[in-house]
Amino acid sequence: MKRRQFHVLAAASALAAPAWAQARPLRLVVPFPPGGATDITARALAEPLGRLLGQAIIVDNRSGAGGSVGMAELAKAAPDGNTLGLATLSTHGVNPAVYKKLPYDPLKDFAPVTEIVKAPGVLVVHPSVRAESISEFIALLKANPGKVTYASPGNGTIGHMWAELFKSTTKTFMLHIPYRGAGPALTDLLAGQVQVYFDQVASSLPHIQSGKLRALAVSWSTRLPFMPAVPTYAEASLFSNNDPSWFGLLAPAGTATATVKRVQEAVARAIKEPAVAERLAGQGLFPSGSLPEDFGHQLRKEIDKMRRISQFAKITLD
Known part of the structure; x- marks a missing residue:
């Protein structure tokens, strides 16, 4: 199949285009519709992260079922480092607590990359x-x-x-x-x-x-x-x-540790760029950039906490 080329900056000729624009694009799955804080975070991150990774990033909104549709899409993606996804307190805290059945396992199906931002x-x-x-x-x-x-x-x-x-x-x-x-x-x-x-x-x-x-x-x-x-x-x-809310980055389970580390380091740099930090601050979002192991621990903690709340309030949605 012919490879598509994605150009981020206009150029007078193909030779003038950034070299990374010719690389295979990276798909960033957002499990909510365009326009919300999750989508804004993804789009604020896409350009600087793509620049640092040397890949164009395509934001792919796959909304539905409180984020479950997008997370299921990410879970079945190839663990080749070319697909990432935005996780939230809904997808990896609330949903596992209130749904008896999910089309994804919140822990086994993903490789934690980093917490991108916190939202008070x-x-x-x-x-x-x-x-x-x-x-x-x-x-x-x-x-x-x-x-x-x-x-x-x-x-x-x-x-x-x-x-x-x-x-x-x-x-x-x-x-x-x-x-x-x-x-x-x-x-x-x-x-x-x-x-x-x-x-x-x-x-x-x-x-x-x-x-x-x-x-x-x-x-x-x-x-x-x-x-x-x-x-x-x-x-x-x-x-x-x-505890505030948050948005984080996940890869499909099985993604190489070196790839996860490389992406985490790039995210940590990208969210500190003044233009990115300013755009996120306008949405009440504060940069984080945690390590993969810390983010994995956080996911387990959030799921346990939300399950305790759902048990207290008897909240179930299926």
């Missing part, structure tokens, strides 16, 4: 909620069990899991109102139809800054510089709630 979470409430701090909010919930409602993008989503984790660690009860996506959930929260939402910082930040929502806690190691008045969950001794 935030607990936000409608201004009508009479709580100015996390301690006041917990006290309010304990005094009014079941009278406060929280929104989520749907059953078995990260927002649902974070809320149930909060309920378990604080021994409180809120009524769950699931929506079909983050957009409708946030819309009703802003309108005061529901009172609480567990979100990623990036999507709630404009509403926090405008005063339309009140932030009570963030899941991050320190207070965020653009929200210095908002404490971390850890400051309230809610250490289990202090």
Whole structure:
């Protein structure tokens, strides 16, 4: 079959094109639709990573079933170093916890490469909620069990899991109102139809800054510089709630260790480039670049944690 050529920069002639543009392209499977934070991360990474690896990178969106379709596609790809995929807390934390059957094994089918970025979470409430701090909010919930409602993008989503984790660690009860996506959930929260939402910082930040929502806690190691008045969950001794979301990179199981190492080192360099870091920061994403063995340990930890939450809340989707 004739090899296709992918040119990243226009050139006056084929001789003027970058040498790496002639190499076999690398496919980067994104298990969610275009436009979301996962897709934005992949596209921010594609050009600098391709440049460092000497391969053009083609972003391949394979969405469906909460990321399961894309992960199944990655799992069956040849382990030749020419296919990689974006993993998230959904694909390698929530899905293994809430689905009895998945079209992929979250650990056996993949070779961990690196955590690309972390994404802090935030607990936000409608201004009508009479709580100015996390301690006041917990006290309010304990005094009014079941009278406060929280929104989520749907059953078995990260927002649902974070809320149930909060309920378990604080021994409180809120009524769950699931929506079909983050957009409708946030819309009703802003309108005061529901009172609480567990979100990623990036999507709630404009509403926090405008005063339309009140932030009570963030899941991050320190207070965020653009929200210095908002404490971390850890400051309230809610250490289990202090883990942020993340996006990472996987290869099919059996990919050579040397290849994995080479890609990890390239990712770590790419995400530190000023233009890339700035673009990611605009989405509330913070560069990581962890080692493969550390990322593998993280995946196992996340799956175990989410399984404990699903057991507590009795969350199953099949």
